[in-house]
Amino acid sequence: MKSFSLLSRGTGAAFLAPAGLLIGAFVIAPFFWVIFVSFTNRSLLGRTAVDPDFVGLANYFSLFDAATFFTRGEFGSSLILTIQFVLLSAVVGQAALGMLLAWMLRSVPRSLKHLTETVAIGAWILPEVVIAFAWFAFLDYENGTLNMIMEALRFPRGDWLLSFPFWAIVVFNTWRGTAFSMMLFNSAFSSIPPSYFQAADVAGASSWQKFRDIGFPLIRGHVVTDLILITMWSFNVFTPFLLTSGGPSYRTEILPIYTYRIAFRDFDFGKGAAVGVVVMLINLIFALFYLWVMRRRAKGVAA
Amino acid sequence: MRSYLGLYFTRIGFSVATALIGVFFALPLVWFIFAPFNPRAELGLSIPEPFSLANFEAVFQNGFAMRGLWNSLVQSVGGVILVGAGATLASYALSRSPIPGKSVITYILLLFSSVVSGSAAMVPIFLIINGIGLIDTQIAVILVFAGGLLPTAMFILRDFIDSIPKSYEESAMVAGASPVQAFFDVALPVIRPGIVVVVVWAFVSIWGSFLIPFILLRSSEKMPASVAIYSFYSEAGTPIVTLLAAYSLLYSLPVVILYLFVSWKFGFRFFGGIKA
Amino acid sequence: MASIRFKGITKKFGEFVAVSDLDLEMNDGEFVCLLGPSGCGKTTTLRMIAGLETPTSGQLLIGDRDVTFLHPKDRKISMVFQDYALYPHMNLADNIAYPLKVRGEAEAKRHARAREVADVLKIGHLMERMPSQISGGQQQRTSLARALVYPSEVYLFDEPLSNLDAKLRLEARGFLNHLQRDMGMTAVYVTHDQAEAMALATRVAVMDAGKVVQYAPPMEVYRRPATTFVANFVGSPPMNLLPVEATIADGALQLKADRVSVAPLPVSRSAAAALKNNGKLTLGVRPEHLSIARGGEANTVSGQLFANENMGPEKLVTLERDDAARFTARIFTDDVIALDATVTLGFSSEHIHLFDPAGARLPMDGEPV
Secondary structure, three states: OOOOOOHHHHHHHHHHHHHHHHHHHHHHHHHHHHHHHOOOOOOOOHHHHOOEEEEOOHHHHOOOOOOOOOOOHHHHHHHHHHHHHHHHHHHHHHHHHHHHHHHOOOOHHHHHHHHHHHHHHHHOOOOHHHHHHHHHHHHHOOOOOHHHHHHHOOOOOOOOOOHHHHHHHHHHHHHHHHHHHHHHHHHOOOOOOHHHHHHHEEEEEEEHHHHHHHHHHOOOOHHHHHHHHHHHHHHHHOOOOHHOOOOOOOOOOOOOHHHHHHHHHOEEHHHHHHHHHHHHHHHHHHHHHHHHHHHHHHHHOOO | OOHHHHHHHHHHHHHHHHHHHHHHHHHHHHHHHHHHHHOOOOOOOOOOOOOOHHHHHHHHHHHHHHHHHHHHHHHHHHHHHHHHHHHHHHHHHHHHOOOOHHHHHHHHHHHHHOOOOOOOHHHHHHHHHHHHOOOHHHHHHHHHHHHHHHHHHOOOOOOOOHHHOOHHHHHHHHOOOOOOHHHHHHHHHHHHHHHHHHHHEEEEEEHHHOOOHHHHOOOOOHHHHHHHHHHHHHOOOOOOOHHHHHHHHHHHHHHHHHHHHHHHOOHHHHHHHEEE | OEEEEEEEEEEOOOOOOEEEEEEEEEEOOOOEEEEEOOOOOOOHHHHHHHHHOOEEEEEEEEEEEEEOOOOHOOEEEEOOOOOOOOOOOHHHHHHHHHHHOOOOOOOOHHHHHHHHHHHHHHHHHHHHOHHHHHHHHHHHHHEEEEEEEOOOEEEEEEOOOOOOOOOHHHHHHHHHHHHHHHHHHEEEEEEEEEHHHHHHHHEEEEEEEEEEEEEEHHHHHHOOOOOHHHHHHHHOOEEEEEEEEEEEEOEEEEEEEEEOOOOOOOHHHHHHHHHOOOOEEEEOOOOOOOOEOOOOOOOEEEEEEEEEOOOOEEEEEEEEEOOEEEEEEEEEOOOOOOOOOOEEEEEHHHHOEEEEOOEEEEHHHHHOO
């Protein structure tokens, strides 16, 4: 006999169907399709566009070819570049700066707090194309705001996107994404009962001691969450393309840009798919780690 | 006394440091406040004299640019309708119906959606859209975004619906309502704040995105603003600064307005926690 | 109005048995309280009547309809929820009229009817307000109005007063009592508050671990609790219970315990059956049947003074015995009671309750079982 429920199984399945179809077609199917394509020499044009050959692991061999692995513009070099990019811009940049801001904002005047939050969030929510153009103007050699400041401070001008392209996208990504970490840590800090900090104040603790002994240990879980999320996002971010197009001479070609070049500039879909598979594997590791952390925390709360 | 002084200096030091970081975040944006209103704007920072709306007039007369904004609207609204409706129905089912393995489904979908990022899956997405003959159509952009955003939207909404007491629908049914009546009369209005958040988030995500329309669309009259903006580059690849600045401002406006709306309505922590 | 019958109903959630083989009849026009601690199955029982849970086995009848698998909307019932479940997006008029809207009543007609009920409940002037704009007591009455606005065969209440503060709760309780007399409705009312059950019910079903332990009118439950569990649950403070050694000698029942003296009692048939010759029993005396006494007399309990609380009209005097068991007396007097470290409390034989080692009541001869 059928048990009562707020929504019967049949209606529930019907409710799930539209979302299920869309996700199936444009998330799950691509996941398996990309694996399949990575074993072929599929291209955009020519015979192999219609009738690709099965090439086994050839695409992967070409990615991990020891002879060219570290050559600039090849997969290995791009992978290493991406790791450096993620470590510097996400872990060091966004997370550390976000933490510093979240902590300091607790004890600065309200107006300054609101102002700082507003500009940081502005950097985070504005469309990527707009942001990229703003930075393009900001870093311009002739008239850019940055060089104007450098000059006013009697430093030499720099042609930043040409001389320091990698550092430019690192700072750019830090600037773009810090708001998320800041807000996450901010709400984590405010979930700590104020009496904890007041007790430390009464005991005469300095701000650093309060951070080290109370603030940080109590939000450690949020730090892990934040690190995994921003690492995944930075690992897949395409926005630097809008600032540097991956150049000059592949020096800012992180994996998403590399994938784009292989697939849509060189039209080598097979190899592009193979890069996609590797990226997804790395994503999978992060995502599983994230879910594991979340589950462990959920259990910890229940216990 | 000592610790009082210490607190005082900490406050001053923090304020100075915060202000400096604030300036770091503000500087690249300052240019945007002035350049759109300066008919002689260049990449450098200068205060327009006089303030003028000439740049905007030029943009409004540029049919291609205006079409870009319209296309952005079509794609965002289309995507938002699919995400909003799909996620509401699906997360309601996940929360209220006795489907076995509900939380496993949610987590697997979430896992897939974070693994299959736009940059990892651009090749298969292109091939699938190509395969079903939708390449260079706006509906393709809408569908791809809907699929990609749905798992996260479902996750957020399911959390929200789980937190709503079942007694709302139960009381409606005891009073004589059918499950469908209870859903539309009672559950849907109560879930609405959650739907608003998801819809705003989806809109901003689609509105601002570049990569997906960039690889799925070919003809210029279908490009959204994020791609159409590159028409303000001359043949030589140098930007027409005045128009770009004005257009960027117009293009950013909906995002800013929605952000203000959400932070006014829900407080901005909602926005911050939305992806977490 | 209609009667309700449970026939061998069991409800399991996975492995957990919430309600176990329940047989219960509620007559037309009766106000039955399901009373018990949290997790005893009382709410599950109520929700099965509402149709919000489906029994794992057994049969449920309202009147002579088998409703075991019937959808809630088709059961002709009303229910007041613990959290009131007022729809936050509707004003009071629409909230109260919602059941009529579902039944297809025209707006003017259903609002008129809603107003009628609201006026009876003294919330008629609030009809344009939203639920968030009225007090807790008014919210409670709104949810009541929504349950009363349409004719039902059975009215269900799921701890409807538990979210009110003490004063409002008393007021609402009085009102419900009045309503029941007025309408003579068939009602099932879940509560963990024994005073509420006593005040409202025509019959109380005391539940423990998925079973009905006693099903009787309130005064019966109070005077002759069927088990030590009921004795301990009904009454405030609960009945004092004390393990005693019992022997049958010289044609009388002798009860012994350290620093307790009980005059020999007549041997009831139940005691004789439970004891054979001698054994352990549990002695129970209600706090309101105890008074200050002198040591050494018959029918007394002695111990060290533990607490002496002034409650206004009465005093609660608690003594603690060597085995850490406590005994509380509820004494109505305006006199200042002088107490020294040793306190002796006295009682009369007719106020003694006896329970066998399993906790079941040993009725006196002639007592209805």
